[in-house]
Amino acid sequence: xxxxxxxxxxxxxxxxxxxxxxxxxxxQWCTDFAGAQVYGDLDxxxxxxxxxxxxxxxxxxxxxxxxVSNEVVEPRHYRxxxxxxxxxxxxxxxxxxxxxVSV
Amino acid sequence: xxxxxxxxxxxxGLFVYRYNDFxxxxxxxxxxxxxxxxxxxxxxxxxxxxxxPLRLMNGVxxxxxxxxxxxxxxxxxxxxxQMRGLADIAERWDRGYxxxxxxxxxxxxxxxxxxxxxxxxxxxxxxxxxxQTSGNTIRNVTTDHLAGAALDEIADPRPYAxxxxxxxxxxxxxxxLPRKFxxxxxxxxxxxxxxxxxxxxxxxxxxxxxVAFDIYVGGGLGRTPVVGNRVFEQVAVGDLLxxxxxxxxxxxxxxxxxxxxKSRIKIMLREVxxxxxxxxxxxxxxxxxxxxxxxxxxxxxxxxxxFKVQVLAPKDGAPYWERIDADPAFREWVSxxxxxxRQEEYASVTISLKAHGQAPGDATASQMRAMADMADQFGxxxxxxxxxxxxxxxxxxxxxxxxxxxxxxxxxxxxTNIGLISDLxxxxxxxxxxxxxxxxxxxGQAIAMRYQSMExxxxxxxxxxxxxxxxxxxxxxxxIGILGLDKAGVENYQVTLGGRxxxxxxxxxxxxxxxxxxxxxxxxxxxxDRYLMLRASSSETFAEAVQRLGTESFKAALYGVEDAA
Ligand code: HEM
Ligand code: SF4
Numbered sequence: 001x002x003x004x005x006x007x008x009x010x011x012x013x014x015x016x017x018x019x020x021x022x023x024x025x026x027x028q029w030c031t032d033f034a035g036a037q038v039y040g041d042l043d044x045x046x047x048x049x050x051x052x053x054x055x056x057x058x059x060x061x062x063x064x065x066x067x068v069s070n071e072v073v074e075p076r077h078y079r080x081x082x083x084x085x086x087x088x089x090x091x092x093x094x095x096x097x098x099x100x101v102s103v
Numbered sequence: 104x105x106x107x108x109x110x111x112x113x114x115x116g117l118f119v120y121r122y123n124d125f126x127x128x129x130x131x132x133x134x135x136x137x138x139x140x141x142x143x144x145x146x147x148x149x150x151x152x153x154x155x156p157l158r159l160m161n162g163v164x165x166x167x168x169x170x171x172x173x174x175x176x177x178x179x180x181x182x183x184x185q186m187r188g189l190a191d192i193a194e195r196w197d198r199g200y201x202x203x204x205x206x207x208x209x210x211x212x213x214x215x216x217x218x219x220x221x222x223x224x225x226x227x228x229x230x231x232x233x234x235q236t237s238g239n240t241i242r243n244v245t246t247d248h249l250a251g252a253a254l255d256e257i258a259d260p261r262p263y264a265x266x267x268x269x270x271x272x273x274x275x276x277x278x279x280l281p282r283k284f285x286x287x288x289x290x291x292x293x294x295x296x297x298x299x300x301x302x303x304x305x306x307x308x309x310x311x312x313x314v315a316f317d318i319y320v321g322g323g324l325g326r327t328p329v330v331g332n333r334v335f336e337q338v339a340v341g342d343l344l345x346x347x348x349x350x351x352x353x354x355x356x357x358x359x360x361x362x363x364x365k366s367r368i369k370i371m372l373r374e375v376x377x378x379x380x381x382x383x384x385x386x387x388x389x390x391x392x393x394x395x396x397x398x399x400x401x402x403x404x405x406x407x408x409x410f411k412v413q414v415l416a417p418k419d420g421a422p423y424w425e426r427i428d429a430d431p432a433f434r435e436w437v438s439x440x441x442x443x444x445r446q447e448e449y450a451s452v453t454i455s456l457k458a459h460g461q462a463p464g465d466a467t468a469s470q471m472r473a474m475a476d477m478a479d480q481f482g483x484x485x486x487x488x489x490x491x492x493x494x495x496x497x498x499x500x501x502x503x504x505x506x507x508x509x510x511x512x513x514x515x516x517x518x519t520n521i522g523l524i525s526d527l528x529x530x531x532x533x534x535x536x537x538x539x540x541x542x543x544x545x546x547g548q549a550i551a552m553r554y555q556s557m558e559x560x561x562x563x564x565x566x567x568x569x570x571x572x573x574x575x576x577x578x579x580x581x582x583i584g585i586l587g588l589d590k591a592g593v594e595n596y597q598v599t600l601g602g603r604x605x606x607x608x609x610x611x612x613x614x615x616x617x618x619x620x621x622x623x624x625x626x627x628x629x630x631x632d633r634y635l636m637l638r639a640s641s642s643e644t645f646a647e648a649v650q651r652l653g654t655e656s657f658k659a660a661l662y663g664v665e666d667a668a
Contacts, residue, residue, distance in 0.1 A: 015145070017215045018169035059151050059165065077592055079533060083167050087212075087534035088545065 004063050008045050009036035009073070011083070012058035020083050023052050033084035038066060038073055122230040129273070130227040133234065137161045138220035145217065162233025163219050166535045172211045172222060173236040175243040176488050178250070178264040178288075179207030183475040183484040188229040190471035196222050201471065203456060203464040205528055205577055206285075207245050207488040208236060212535055234272065239280045241271035241351065245287045247295040248489035251410065252451045252497035254443045258307045258314045260290035262407040263343070269402070270344055277351055281358030282366035284351065285323070297490065299331040299608040300324055300580060302368045303350060306606075310337055318346060320380075321372040322608070324574035329369040330608050334381060340403070342388075344395050349387040353380065415483075417448050418500040426505040433508055436519045441504065448501055452482075454494040454511060455518040455526060459551045462544045463529045464492030473514040481507050490577075491565075492528055493521065523558040524566060525551035528577055532570025532587060533594075539570035541587025541594040546620065553624060554631070561631060564645045567602070580604040582646045583630075584611045585623070596623045598661060600654045603646065614658050626661045633660035 010023035021029040022036035029052075030036070039045035045063055052061065064083075065076040075081050082088075122130075137157070144154040158164075162173040174189075181189075189209060193201050196218045197211040204210055214222055226232055235242055244264045251259040267286060271277065277284075288305040289296040298304025304319035316338040322331025338346055354368045357375060372380055426433050442451040454474060457463050466474070474494055478486045481503040482496035489495055499507060511517035520526045527550060530536070532543030547568050554561065567581030571588070578584030584599035596618050599611030618626050633656060638648045649657060 013165060015151075016217055018165050020168055078594060079167075079539075079589075082533050082542070086168055088542075 004042065005065050005076075006041050006045070007038050007068055008042065008063040008065050009033075009038055010045060010049055010052065010061060011036070011064045011080075012061040015057055015059055018059075021058060023048065027052075029058065033073075033075070036066075036073070038068065126230070127227070130232055133161070133232070134220060134223045134227055137223060141216060141220050156238070158216075158219070159237040160234070161219070161223060162236040163214075163216070164237065164537075166212065166531075166537050167533070168535070169213045170216055170219070171535065172214045172219060172233060173204075174209050174211070174226060174231060174233050175236050176208050176231075177268050178244055178246040178261055179248055179488040179490075180250075180261065181486045181488065183478040183482075183486065185229045185231060186471050186475040186478070186486055188225065188231075190468040190475070192222055192225055193468040193471065195225075200465050200467045202462070202531065203466065203488050203492050203494065205490045205492060205530070205575065206243060207248070207490055208243060209488070210531075212531075238278075239282050239284075241274065241277055241280075241284045241286065244268055244271070245285070245296055245301075245490060247289050247291055248487040248491075248493075248495045249295060249442060249451055249497060250290060250487075252442075252444050252449075253291045253295075254445050255292040256290050256445060257292065257309060258290045259410060260288040260296075260305075260307055262403065262410045263305070263307070263340075264288050265406045265410070266344070266403050267347065269406075270347070277355065280351070280355055281360050281371075282363065284354070284368070286347075294604075294606045297577070297580065297604045297608065298322070299606070300328075300577070300604070301331065302354075303347065304331050305343075308337070310339065312339060315339055316343055316346075318350075320350060321369040323367050323369045324577060324579050325367070326364055326572045326574075327367075327370065328574065328579040328610050329373075330610065331369075332377070334377065334384075341395075341400055342392075344399060345388050345392045346384070348391055348395075349384045352391075353383050353387055415446050415449055415498060415500070418502040420448055420501040423501040423504050426508075432519070433505065436508055436517060437504065439519045439523070440521045444498065449498055450501055450504065452496045452499050452504070452507055453489065453521045454496070454516050455520055456493050456516075457520055457526050457551065458515060458518045459520075459525055459555045460548050461551075462534075463527060463547050466494070470514055470516060473510065473516065477507055477510055490528075491526065493526070520558065522563045522565070524554050524561050524564045525558055527551065527566040527568065528581070529568040530570050530576035532568070532576075536570060536575075538573060539587070540572070540589040541570050541596065543568040543570040543576055543585075543587050546585060546587065546596065546623070549620070549624060550627065553627075557631075560635070562641070562644055577604070578602070579610045580608060581611060582644075582649070583627075586617075588617060590617060594620060596620065598623075598626070600657055601646075601649050612654050614654070614661055626663070629660045629663055630657055633657055 012021050014021050024030045024035045025037040064080050067074050067076050140157045143149045164171045196214055198213045202210045244267050246260045246264050250261050285301045286303045287296040287298045287301040289298050290307040299319050299322045301322050306317040307314050308317050317333050318335040319331035320334045358371045359365045440453045444450045478484050478496050481499050483498050487495040527547050529543040529547035533539035534544050565581050566583045567577045568585040569576035569578040578586050580602040584602050586597045588595045598614045602611030603609040634645050
């Protein structure tokens with residue numbers, strides 16, 4: 001895989017539910033991509049990752065490259081867009097989108 | 104080695120195999136162990152690295168947005184009670200639906216880790232589990248969804264599938280094979296279990312003692328698709344398990360563990376050569392045959408008793424014929440979704456889980472309950488999961504078909520499309536799967552919607568879609584195969600034509616550069632126009648036309664270029 005490029009957000013999966021999580025500016029995990037803290041350089045992100053890795057609460061802490069234009073933040077890769085939005089394919093009402101959990 | 108034989112059942116029930124106390128105790132103990140492992144993970148005593156193989160041994164995967172629990176449905180057979188239990192699980196611990204897969208299993212896409220021990224306990228109450236639905240083990244044995252009901256059946260494959268299930272479940276030597284290992288068995292004249300796309304494919308054939316087995320080895324899809332070859336012919340029933348044991352043992356010894364892309368038996372066969380492989384199997388059996396003594400056959404006979412072919416009570420077919428005469432929608436549904444049965448007054452009903460625009464293979468809890476109720480009322484309480492991701496009620500009296508149709512209509516389950524373009528297979532793809540390189544379900548949905556109005560015109564056609572090279576959606580063997588890839592950060596769909604499943608299994612031919620989602624739909628438009636123009640008659644199917652004419656002209660249509668000829 002190509003080397004990760006800044007800017008990035010920090011993401012993981014919730015240990016309890018598997019839900020996609022983002023590290024927010026308040027030092028908390030949230031389930032909304034919009035709540036993610038954007039790190040402009042990888043060193044700052046690495047410092048933050050070292051601080052957040054809590055093996056009892058999350059799995060697979062990773063950096064997700066994002067694109068920022070006109071203050072809108074979006075994942076660069078469609079896989080991360082899908083991770084952020086939840087499966088669009090599910091046909092049964094109420095199943096689309098993100099799991100809301102408190103971790 | 105023959106330890107698994109202790110789990111043998113007592114016979115009970117009409118058609119469906121039941122566990123005995125030994126099985127039940129074994130399952131309870133497994134659930135307790137797993138519960139403890141989850142607790143230790145949640146308390147931090149186990150790291151994710153330590154815990155992951157333990158959860159996978161119990162069918163718990165982590166996907167993109169949630170955990171996923173894969174539950175084994177042995178040879179695709181479910182009792183009505185089990186189906187109802189799955190509905191309860193979907194509602195209580197998941198999001199009200201489940202996904203039936205091409206491996207005849209069911210997956211729940213949203214369980215919470217903390218709930219998984221409770222779910223496994225609920226499954227144990229149903230005589231079900233998720234053992235060996237992951238990892239480098241012998242996976243759930245799959246078979247013909249019409250087993251025991253098909254008109255062309257040489258012998259019912261399910262007793263043998265159950266025999267193999269008992270031999271392979273918790274087999275102490277086969278828990279850490281070089282890679283996953285899949286066995287399929289077919290008992291019909293036609294193969295409805297895609298046996299040649301499995302590590303071992305078994306075909307029941309007429310033999311000296313009534314039946315015998317042809318054994319195909321080394322099939323598999325994935326990154327390096329290979330069609331399995333017949334390695335042994337006319338293997339006597341009593342020699343089946345020694346053969347299987349020898350094949351898996353030799354694979355266990357020589358299969359590559361250094362490179363996961365070269366670790367399947369198909370690659371090993373290529374490396375050691377068929378003749379020397381066969382020799383080694385024969386040599387191995389000199390030592391292992393004694394281990395499989397008469398008790399093993401006795402067990403098979405007990406299993407056979409519990410699957411005994413029943414003569415179903417005849418019923419007056421008048422209501423059926425009246426409805427056939429009066430109702431074109433019913434007639435159409437019967438011609439698409441109903442298959443003749445070995446017994447004249449009966450039929451097998453395929454319930455389509457492919458309503459146009461729906462995710463293929465998904466069923467809601469209420470639909471599962473409705474199907475279970477119908478099976479209870481009209482189908483001897485038995486259901487099957489087909490590898491085409493539909494549900495089958497194998498034994499229904501013709502006289503009851505009008506009532507079944509009525510109930511299906513009420514449940515939104517009367518989609519009349521079996522074998523047509525919208526009856527497509529799609530793996531979960533990037534909507535769920537962590538390994539995916541592209542989405543597959545939305546492509547399936549888009550195709551089903553786009554061609555809904557012309558699907559009768561297009562006739563029998565099977566499209567199979569995978570969201571990555573692992574080929575869970577069987578794309579290599581579809582009339583049209585679609586493989587979703589990541590091309591420089593954009594979803595890209597590669598098309599193959601001319602794949603076939605069945606005894607003449609063939610891998611589709613890759614057409615050329617892939618398409619974006621939008622381009623793909625236009626390319627398919629052109630492809631179908633070309634087919635309608637070139638077909639010899641309205642009864643020549645797409646697959647037949649491709650076989651007769653070759654792929655050149657269809658390829659030209661896909662890419663919108665004129666035929667060179
Ligand atoms: C978490 C979801 C899944 C994962 C991680 C997964 C993983 C894989 C992998 C790695 C392979 C390739 C194995 C190889 O070539 O050695 C594979 C093959 C396959 N899987 Fe899956 N799969 C998933 C879901 C499914 C589902 C939902 C189905 C059924 C609809 C399925 C059925 C198959 C089949 C039929 C094959 C190809 C046959 C073969 O093994 O040669 N898988 N899967
Ligand atoms: S083919 Fe790939 S994307 Fe589809 S389920 Fe299998 S591993 Fe996932």
